[in-house]
Amino acid sequence: MGRFLRTGIITRFSTSVKSVEALQAKSELSIEAFANASVDNPTSFNLEKTEEKYIWTLKPEILEKDLLPFLEQYYKDIYEKENTFRSEREEILTFLKSNPTSSMITTFANESISSVFHQETRSDKIFVTVGSEEIEFDTNTFILSHEGKIVFECIYGHLGFFQKSIRKVYQQSPLGGGLVVNVSR
Numbered sequence: 001m002g003r004f005l006r007t008g009i010i011t012r013f014s015t016s017v018k019s020v021e022a023l024q025a026k027s028e029l030s031i032e033a034f035a036n037a038s039v040d041n042p043t044s045f046n047l048e049k050t051e052e053k054y055i056w057t058l059k060p061e062i063l064e065k066d067l068l069p070f071l072e073q074y075y076k077d078i079y080e081k082e083n084t085f086r087s088e089r090e091e092i093l094t095f096l097k098s099n100p101t102s103s104m105i106t107t108f109a110n111e112s113i114s115s116v117f118h119q120e121t122r123s124d125k126i127f128v129t130v131g132s133e134e135i136e137f138d139t140n141t142f143i144l145s146h147e148g149k150i151v152f153e154c155i156y157g158h159l160g161f162f163q164k165s166i167r168k169v170y171q172q173s174p175l176g177g178g179l180v181v182n183v184s185r
Contacts, residue, residue, distance in 0.1 A: 007166065008120065008141035010178035011063075011106075013038050013045075014055040015137045027131050037130045038137055040167050041177025060102030062174045067105065068096040070173045071144070075116070077169075078145060085116045092117040109142050118143050124182065141180060 020034060035042035035056055045056040075089050095108055109119035123138040163181040170176030 005145075006143055006182055007145045008143045008180050008182075009058075009175050010039055010139050010141050010180055011058045011119075012055065012140040013126075013137050014053045015135055016053055017049065017051070019135050020054055023131060023133050023135065026133075029131050034130055034135065037128045037135070038126070038139075039178045040171065041174055044174040044178065058175075058178065063102045063105055064100070066174050068093065070170070070175045071096065071117070073173075074144060074170070085114075088114040088116045116145060124180075126180075139180070 015034060020031065023029060031047070031054065032042065034054065035045065035047070038056070039045065042056070044059055044062050046059055048055045048057065071089075071093060075093075079085065079089065092108075092112075092114065096105070100108070106119065109117060112118040120141045120143055123140055126137050126139055127134045128137055129135075163179065166179050166181060167177055170179060
């Protein structure tokens with residue numbers, strides 16, 4: 001069993017109301033501070049509050065309008081000189097050229113077994129510093145790449161650095177600020 005380097009786009013993230021309220025009682029942080037700590041493009045997300053959670057969901061119109069141009073550039077950048085996953089890349093790009101709705105894109109991602117575009121089957125837990133506290137968020141992502149096995153030991157801040165770097169490269173896209181880089185089994 002190995003570990004794999006993955007990149008993805010956050011499509012949904014959430015945290016408990018109790019966590020937010022506990023931190024807000026200690027400081028005067030706005031709810032926007034929580035979104036800003038998780039993604040660089042909080043305006044690309046709708047916010048919903050339930051009894052137990054604050055939930056941010058990628059706006060459907062952004063997914064519908066911006067996913068195709070984003071993926072065309074992303075795939076060019078990562079696979080330009082390789083035939084790797086060519087048919088899988090062409091499949092998702094052809095699908096997106098048909099102007100699908102957000103729900104159609106999500107269904108496609110859920111049913112896909114592609115290495116270059118699929119819905120993560122489980123939520124990932126990430127820990128983000130908000131103010132002076134570390135807060136747990138659940139995230140859902142569309143996986144954009146699933147690279148070969150790597151040897152990985154979590155030291156220093158390399159993954160965080162790579163994530164900030166890749167977000168900066170794609171910051172012109174409303175999807176770019178939600179890019180994540182992680183290692184999975």
